[in-house]
Amino acid sequence: YGYMERPLENVIRPRLDSLSSIEEDEYDTLADIDSDKNVIRTKKFLYVSDLSRKDKRVLSKKYKIYFWNIATIAVFYALPVIQLVITYQTVFNITGNQDICYYNFLCAHPLGVLSAFNNILSNLGYLMLGLLFLLIVLQREILHKRALMRNDICALECGIPKHFGLFYAMGLALMMEGLLSACYHVCPNYTNFQFDTSFMYMIAGLCMLKLYQKRHPDINASAYSAYASLALVIFISVLGVVIGKDYIVFWAVFSFIHILATLLLSIQLYYVGRWKLDVGICRRIIRVIYTDHIRQCSGPAYIDRMVLLIMGNIVNWSLAAYGLILRPKDFASYLLAIGICNLLLYFAFYIIMKLRSGERIRAIPLICIICTAVVWGFALFFFFQGLSTWQKTPAESREHNRDCILLEFFDDHDIWHFLSSIALFGSFLILLTLDEDLDGVPRDKIYVF
Numbered sequence: 001y002g003y004m005e006r007p008l009e010n011v012i013r014p015r016l017d018s019l020s021s022i023e024e025d026e027y028d029t030l031a032d033i034d035s036d037k038n039v040i041r042t043k044k045f046l047y048v049s050d051l052s053r054k055d056k057r058v059l060s061k062k063y064k065i066y067f068w069n070i071a072t073i074a075v076f077y078a079l080p081v082i083q084l085v086i087t088y089q090t091v092f093n094i095t096g097n098q099d100i101c102y103y104n105f106l107c108a109h110p111l112g113v114l115s116a117f118n119n120i121l122s123n124l125g126y127l128m129l130g131l132l133f134l135l136i137v138l139q140r141e142i143l144h145k146r147a148l149m150r151n152d153i154c155a156l157e158c159g160i161p162k163h164f165g166l167f168y169a170m171g172l173a174l175m176m177e178g179l180l181s182a183c184y185h186v187c188p189n190y191t192n193f194q195f196d197t198s199f200m201y202m203i204a205g206l207c208m209l210k211l212y213q214k215r216h217p218d219i220n221a222s223a224y225s226a227y228a229s230l231a232l233v234i235f236i237s238v239l240g241v242v243i244g245k246d247y248i249v250f251w252a253v254f255s256f257i258h259i260l261a262t263l264l265l266s267i268q269l270y271y272v273g274r275w276k277l278d279v280g281i282c283r284r285i286i287r288v289i290y291t292d293h294i295r296q297c298s299g300p301a302y303i304d305r306m307v308l309l310i311m312g313n314i315v316n317w318s319l320a321a322y323g324l325i326l327r328p329k330d331f332a333s334y335l336l337a338i339g340i341c342n343l344l345l346y347f348a349f350y351i352i353m354k355l356r357s358g359e360r361i362r363a364i365p366l367i368c369i370i371c372t373a374v375v376w377g378f379a380l381f382f383f384f385q386g387l388s389t390w391q392k393t394p395a396e397s398r399e400h401n402r403d404c405i406l407l408e409f410f411d412d413h414d415i416w417h418f419l420s421s422i423a424l425f426g427s428f429l430i431l432l433t434l435d436e437d438l439d440g441v442p443r444d445k446i447y448v449f
Contacts, residue, residue, distance in 0.1 A: 006383070018131040020261070021278075025268065029145075037347075043128065044449070046447070046448035047443065047444050047445065047446055047447060047448060048160065048161070048217075048443040048444075048446040048447075048448055049443040049444040049446075050448065051215065051216050051218045051219060051448055052161045052217050052218060052443060053215060053218060054217075054218045056161070059060065059161075059163060059167070059217060059218070060163060060164075062165075062222065062223070063163045063164070063165030063166055063213075064168075065165065065169035065222075065223040065224075066165045066166050066168070066169040066206070066223045067165055067169045067172065068228070069163045069169075069223045069224075069227055070169045070172055070173060070202065070227070071172060073187075073227065074172065074176045076249075077176075077180075077198065078176065078179060078183075078306065080143070080193050081180060081183050082183055084187070084192075085183045085184070085187055085192065085195075087191075088100065088101065088186065088187035088192070089101075089113060089114065089115065089153075089186050089187050092115065092187060093113060093115075097309040098393035098394070100186065100187065100396050101115065101188060101189055101388040102188050102189055102388045102389070102390045103115060103116045103119075103188065103376050103388060104116070104119075104387040104388050104401045104402065104411050104413065105398060105401050105402040106402055106403050106404075106411075107402065107403055107404040107409075107410075107411035111407060114186065115187075116185060116186075118183035118404075118409050118410055118411070118414055119188075119411075119413065119414060119417075120182045120185050120204055121414075122185065122410060122413075122414035122418060123179070123181045123182040123185070123417050123421075124178065124321070125178070125417060125418050125421035125422065126174055126175060126177050126178025126179075126417070126424075127175050127178040127179065129174065129421050129422065129425040130171050130173075130174035130175030130176075130177075130178065131175060131423060131424075132425070133167075133171040133174065133354075133428050133429075134144065134168060134171035134172070136432070137164050137168055137428075137432070139166040139170060139281055140162075140164065140432070141162075141325065144164075144400070144415035148325055150395070152308065154439060154440055157436045157442060158438070158439060158440055158441055158442055158443065159435070159439040159440070159441060159443070159446075160183070160214050160435045160438055160446070161217045161443075163213065163217060165236070166206060166209060166210045166213060167208055167428075167431075168208070169433065170203065170206045170207065170210065170428055170431075171428070173199050173202045173203045173206060173244055173426055174203065174421075174425070176199045176202075177199040177200060177424075178421065179195060180195045180199055181186075181195075181196050181199060181207060181417070183195055184196035188388065188392040189390050190241070190391075191241065193241070193330075193332055194234075194237055194238060194332050197237070197332045197333070197335075197336050198234055198237075200231050200336055200339075201234060201335070201336060201339060202230055203227065203235070203424065204336070204339035204343050204355075205229070205230050205233075205297040205314055205339065206226075207343055207427070207428075207431065208342065208343050209221060209226060210348055210431050211346055211347060211350055212346075213344075214434075214435060214448075215446070215448045215449065216448065233335065233339075236254065236257075236335065237331065237332050237335050238330065240254070240331030240334075240335065241332060243393045244327075245327075245329055245331075246327060248327070250267040251323060251324050251327050252324065254323065255320040255323060255324040255326070256322070258316065258319070258320045258323075258338070259316070259317060262288065262313055262400065263319070264318040266309040266312065266313060269305065269308075269309060270302065270305050270309055285294055291307065302367045304353060304356075304449055305449070308345075308346070308349045311345060312342065312345055312346075312348075315341055315342070316338070316342070319338050323351040326407070329391050330391060333384045347447075350434075350449070353449040354434075354435075354449075357447045357449070359433070359435075359437055359438065360437050361437070362433070362436055362437050364433050364436070365429075365430055365436070367433045368426050368429045368430045369430055370424060372423055372426030372427055372429075372430060375419055375422050375423040375426060376419075376420075376423045378419055379415075379416055379419035379420045379422075379423050382412045382415040382416040382419065383413070383420070385402070385412040385413070385414065386400050387400055387401060387402055387412055387413055388400055388401060404405060
């Protein structure tokens with residue numbers, strides 16, 4: 001009977017003695033539920049307080065990087081562009097070959113070596129309104145910092161968290177759009193058109209990021225990943241300009257990448273970043289579909305998100321099919337249209353969900369929305385007048401030329417510059433003021449959508 005002398009505490013108990021495969025002393029229920037982001041972000045109803053738990057100073061520095069990165073990109077991108085268009089203008093002046101640049105020759109007012117100074121001057125609105133927006137954002141940031149220094153409870157715990165880095169990046173992007181549009185109009189042609197659209201991609205991307213950041217400050221993309229993605233978009237734009245005119249293989253590959261990116265982004269948004277892209281992703285997707293939707297016949301856990309993502313996939317798949325079938329010659333504008341359609345879709349979803357959540361839109365952002373929509377309408381009217389087109393021969397392009405319509409100096413495209421700069425400025429003001437009605441609402445009562 002020697003084995004009876006062993007103390008009971010040394011006896012190894014089989015796992016069958018426990019009602020669970022995890023012993024109760026292996027985890028702390030309260031601590032896990034308060035700190036584990038997997039628990040927090042998969043709740044059925046998320047609030048802004050759930051996604052604004054990180055240190056405010058760390059996030060502020062993170063979003064300021066957006067401004068400094070785009071400033072660096074602007075310098076390195078703009079300098080060779082300026083050098084290139086000056087070379088084009090010099091060749092145009094020396095050789096006298098008017099087929100190099102597609103001007104509106106019936107309203108081209110030269111100044112010095114510049115052949116169409118009016119088309120360059122009309123871009124001044126982008127620079128001035130971009131600078132004005134930067135000053136408005138600076139004033140708001142100063143007021144917010146003063147409120148934090150006073151320990152104002154509304155600034156600390158109420159409203160949408162205030163991060164201004166993306167707003168600064170948007171203002172600088174607007175100024176750079178004016179500069180690069182002016183460079184394009186030094187000698188407008190097919191290869192230079194990508195300079196006119198590069199920072200429009202940036203603006204569309206930054207606006208979507210800012211809209212998402214409002215209610216997801218902790219999980220918004222870093223500046224490095226965001227600009228890397230935008231750099232990939234610009235690279236694809238260059239490929240489309242160079243080889244994408246009638247090359248079916250390019251369009252097939254691009255459409256596949258477009259659809260794949262849409263699906264991956266949909267998963268990222270639906271699960272609020274709580275998924276992992278690895279070799280087992282396909283197996284996990286099939287398992288979730290089988291267990292949740294085939295065996296249990298359960299619907300999606302997040303109905304609103306699912307509706308947005310279904311609409312987004314329909315729009316993007318339709319655009320991909322349009323490009324693959326028709327293969328538009330102006331690939332840069334086609335790519336920009338994809339970005340703008342997604343931005344408008346997300347903005348419409350945001351407004352609808354804001355109203356559904358019992359929030360309201362104050363007078364200033366409402367006036368901005370109405371006025372901006374009207375200005376965009378008039379701007380697009382002048383944009384589609386088509387005073388010249390590098391999609392045709394130089395001789396055919398000159399048949400579209402028209403006389404000046406404003407002060408005997410500016411043509412229809414100049415009016416587009418004036419109105420679109422105002423419309424972009426108004427769009428930025430909408431994002432800046434849209435959630436001012438929540439400034440006195442605690443963050444644990446503001447819904448995430």
